[in-house]
Amino acid sequence: MSNAGLDSAYDVAAVRQDFPILDKPLPGGMPLVYLDNGATVQKPRSVIEKLVECYENYNANVHRGIHSLGDQVTTELEAAREKVRALLGADEVEEILFTSGTTMSINLVANAWGRKFLRAGDELLLNEMEHHANLVPWQQIAHERGAKLRFIPLTADGRLDLTALDDVLTDRTKLVAVTAMSNVLGTINPIGEIAARAHARGALVLVDAAQSVPHGLVNVNDPRVDFFAFSGHKVYGPTGIGVLYGRRKILEAMDPFLCGGNMIRRVRKESSDFAELPSKFEAGTIPIAQAIGLGAAIDYVQGLGFEAIAAHEHQLTARAFDQLQQIPGLQIVGPGLAHRGSIVSFTVEGVHPHDMAELLDRKGVAVRAGHHCTMPLHEWLGVTATTRASFALYNTHAEIDALCEAIQYARQVFRRK
Amino acid sequence: MSNAGLDSAYDVAAVRQDFPILDKPLPGGMPLVYLDNGATVQKPRSVIEKLVECYENYNANVHRGIHSLGDQVTTELEAAREKVRALLGADEVEEILFTSGTTMSINLVANAWGRKFLRAGDELLLNEMEHHANLVPWQQIAHERGAKLRFIPLTADGRLDLTALDDVLTDRTKLVAVTAMSNVLGTINPIGEIAARAHARGALVLVDAAQSVPHGLVNVNDPRVDFFAFSGHKVYGPTGIGVLYGRRKILEAMDPFLCGGNMIRRVRKESSDFAELPSKFEAGTIPIAQAIGLGAAIDYVQGLGFEAIAAHEHQLTARAFDQLQQIPGLQIVGPGLAHRGSIVSFTVEGVHPHDMAELLDRKGVAVRAGHHCTMPLHEWLGVTATTRASFALYNTHAEIDALCEAIQYARQVFRRK
Amino acid sequence: MSDDLYDDYILDHYESPYHRGHLEQPTIAHEDDNPLCGDRVHLELLVDEHDRIKEAWFDGHGCAISQASASILMKDIEGKTLDELRDFQAKQMLDLLKVRLTAARQKCGLLSFKVLKTMVYTLDERKGAMSPTQGGRG
Amino acid sequence: MSDDLYDDYILDHYESPYHRGHLEQPTIAHEDDNPLCGDRVHLELLVDEHDRIKEAWFDGHGCAISQASASILMKDIEGKTLDELRDFQAKQMLDLLKVRLTAARQKCGLLSFKVLKTMVYTLDERKGAMSPTQGGRG
Ligand SMILES: Cc1ncc(COP(=O)(O)O)c(C=O)c1O
Numbered sequence A, B: 001m002s003n004a005g006l007d008s009a010y011d012v013a014a015v016r017q018d019f020p021i022l023d024k025p026l027p028g029g030m031p032l033v034y035l036d037n038g039a040t041v042q043k044p045r046s047v048i049e050k051l052v053e054c055y056e057n058y059n060a061n062v063h064r065g066i067h068s069l070g071d072q073v074t075t076e077l078e079a080a081r082e083k084v085r086a087l088l089g090a091d092e093v094e095e096i097l098f099t100s101g102t103t104m105s106i107n108l109v110a111n112a113w114g115r116k117f118l119r120a121g122d123e124l125l126l127n128e129m130e131h132h133a134n135l136v137p138w139q140q141i142a143h144e145r146g147a148k149l150r151f152i153p154l155t156a157d158g159r160l161d162l163t164a165l166d167d168v169l170t171d172r173t174k175l176v177a178v179t180a181m182s183n184v185l186g187t188i189n190p191i192g193e194i195a196a197r198a199h200a201r202g203a204l205v206l207v208d209a210a211q212s213v214p215h216g217l218v219n220v221n222d223p224r225v226d227f228f229a230f231s232g233h234k235v236y237g238p239t240g241i242g243v244l245y246g247r248r249k250i251l252e253a254m255d256p257f258l259c260g261g262n263m264i265r266r267v268r269k270e271s272s273d274f275a276e277l278p279s280k281f282e283a284g285t286i287p288i289a290q291a292i293g294l295g296a297a298i299d300y301v302q303g304l305g306f307e308a309i310a311a312h313e314h315q316l317t318a319r320a321f322d323q324l325q326q327i328p329g330l331q332i333v334g335p336g337l338a339h340r341g342s343i344v345s346f347t348v349e350g351v352h353p354h355d356m357a358e359l360l361d362r363k364g365v366a367v368r369a370g371h372h373c374t375m376p377l378h379e380w381l382g383v384t385a386t387t388r389a390s391f392a393l394y395n396t397h398a399e400i401d402a403l404c405e406a407i408q409y410a411r412q413v414f415r416r417k
Numbered sequence C, D: 001m002s003d004d005l006y007d008d009y010i011l012d013h014y015e016s017p018y019h020r021g022h023l024e025q026p027t028i029a030h031e032d033d034n035p036l037c038g039d040r041v042h043l044e045l046l047v048d049e050h051d052r053i054k055e056a057w058f059d060g061h062g063c064a065i066s067q068a069s070a071s072i073l074m075k076d077i078e079g080k081t082l083d084e085l086r087d088f089q090a091k092q093m094l095d096l097l098k099v100r101l102t103a104a105r106q107k108c109g110l111l112s113f114k115v116l117k118t119m120v121y122t123l124d125e126r127k128g129a130m131s132p133t134q135g136g137r138g
């Protein structure tokens, strides 16, 4: 049974034609059922073509060359920056910094803000569902500065327990770092309430939006947050590019992180003055073609519309949620549908997640198995690994069915006797 | 007059066919004479096609997915790493770290090595021809750690004055950071002698090879150095990718720089253990497609052969050197041909470099004007800016002639009365 | 609007600048540079009791665009009031130059404009007047 | 070499492992894990006076590949000498499994091999023997 696209706001079958890889059989000849979108998504033709356009028509370094190519590429790059600004609803284009990815964006804040503003006894508020990218940098800088990590407890079904927030959010809290959407549980966190209560205490709020941006949870002023990080490759753009949004006043108060060309105003032998935003945080040659490609990716998703994408993905998730629960021995982790984005992670009795992923691959179904860069969360869950299926705008209901059938096949392999 | 390719080890006209952009007229209709190769070089079709291949055939995250795409992309990425290892003559593939560029590579060392190993009173040995990328990170970490910067003096013609090396290289010197080739003067520095003398004093040696790698000065064991940094986009690869080579023992002794996924072995709530090389220094999703594209770029240049490339570029440089000197009021900065790679920077009396670049652009000739991210060097030169022409494997003798004619035209514009 | 940056208008101003030099007793003076290229512009204003620019002079060095635009600006603002200068936009400055500047060259063409704006703000502050807020929500 | 990871050979070893359990008095014991996936393997060896493996036992948990490969390894090394194990290469271990592992799964298939190698080095060190140098020029 397949009703791909039947009840979607866009024609999924047509949309799939935009993604060259979806049309190509796997090496074994099987069609690809790509459900590892939480790790990275596939790229539409328009993004790939934009990269080619860039390299074949106006490849040059930006902000430097007084020549026609340099002028064109700078115009394209700044147009991409403006697209990001508009996407995020940021006040100013100078608040949009290009980085190499979410991990780099968060490291930038942990280092450039943390090293300057964290004092001994200060507290950072985290939680156990964070991706390592939004945990380990804070461990490191807290250790260096003598600051303390605190953790918002989780509810039994894998949400942030905000009833306990006042126990851990104190006047010593300098920053709350929180994911907008868990990459394992799928939990969508109430950023608005957290941010409001954090701001009321004078703490800054950093949002790890790596998982939420592809699904349209993307605004930095509604609710209002201070830092906002995401990766191009998870939102249909190229690898090698990420974004850090930071509120102007905070970015201006911070020292630079990476040093080199472009981020300076004046360099003397022994010391240097730094450039204005955004250059101050963009040392050296940034990922130019990739930033321009990200602009094309934003055009693509906005062409379909986030509302339509989210609606389609919600249907997929609901179907998966429903069908998976009927498989004996299968246990879904995380909250119910009402609090969940398009990620479903699970365990199956008697089949280790690695074996599960491998056996699903044999049926052409690509999922991810492991701790998904969330070891503390898996410790909290009491398992060493889970299998994760994550859905994107191009997935179909038939692919959910294929997933479930493949899981049944895996169960049979392990019950051959 | 044109003798493009006549006396080259490869057919330059044929090679130009490999670069789609060289065939396309500028927006104004003029052919492109691209002489801004020191900023970034153009990309051969094979590199662009490799990127497309990657996105259209095996786009997935690396080292994570137990599925066919993930396996393919990991294999491709590690093949690219091995190509870099072979290119550099490094002992082990784990010594090759992918970064986002030279700037990032040097910042990684300055932070991860410097923060751990620099003590108050230690010295770092630099010089005034360094690019800001190999100067400002050292200023910052030296300031933070209470270390001191010292500078190898320059000779009048813009070479490192090694007769004075023993005055500045002391037992306190912990690291010598030096460019293999100046991005302004074109000077090729005697890395072998510097490294030997630095090692004899117990200092480490970091080579900024951003400019030298495209011309084949590329080995890390001959002469033996400790760190070696370069950018993909300057060696015919994509933007957004760079390399840091580091000797295994030193990398192992260093703490990580960026933190997040992939670089950890085990993460607990409060602290973490770190992964083995190279993952330890590759946090998060690295620039996957770009690293694979860099592999294709290495194949491309090795297909032509570095010796042939260097020979061709030397001819171009000699021709430029010769012809430019005949232009009245034109002053070349830097050493004679014997000590110079394929870069020629100059000033022309009565025409500011910015105006020069703009007027050259009007003739389709792309060069760069400014301080080229070397303000201390320009201070040393006593000028605020220079115009730089830099040559790549695809440039022709006719293009050198076009450069000289365009300079004459610019002089006329400013002497209209 | 000309496509030729180096038309006679720009080159005339570059080679025979208007009011290149210094005032005896400027009401205010300020200078700035564009470190990327080394362009430098120094401006001096003489403001009368009605907040009107009586005289405007410049000095500096750098590319033709940076110096010619300073000269053009000096000629344009004499007789204007501080109120008028407060409303003066970057776009108008670029229009004054009568040429189309690429992004890279706009920094050269707007250097003297930036210096002028800074001086206007400084005068406002001296008088304790409200200075217009810059972006953000503060 | 089979293309099917989950052929009977692997699954037999996974479901009916050889020497899963513990020794009374092992000469040496060691364990390690693959944090990426949580596979864990604990090995125990009984080595006789001629440096020969008398008995080899394992315990652990994780995916079928990691556990079956430990079982296969235990069966293979009994009767071998430490000298032979010193020469034993990762490639040979992978051959023992009789399946083709992708890069991602080789970590699972080689976990017990890694633990074994660590034990051999440790025994060498105990005896003050030269341990083979690892890469580099040190
Ligand atoms: C000598 C030298 N070092 C470092 C760099 C910085 O390289 P990137 O901007 O790719 O980080 C450059 C190029 O601009 C360079 O020429």
Ligand SMILES: Cc1ncc(COP(=O)(O)O)c(C=O)c1O
Pocket (backbone or CB within 6 Å): A038, A039, A101, A102, A103, A104, A131, A133, A134, A179, A181, A182, A183, A208, A210, A211, A231, A373, B261, B283, B284, B285, B286
């Ligand atoms: C929630 C979350 N945060 C951060 C990251 C890190 O993103 P990247 O690897 O692109 O830096 C990821 C993706 O792996 C993620 O899912």
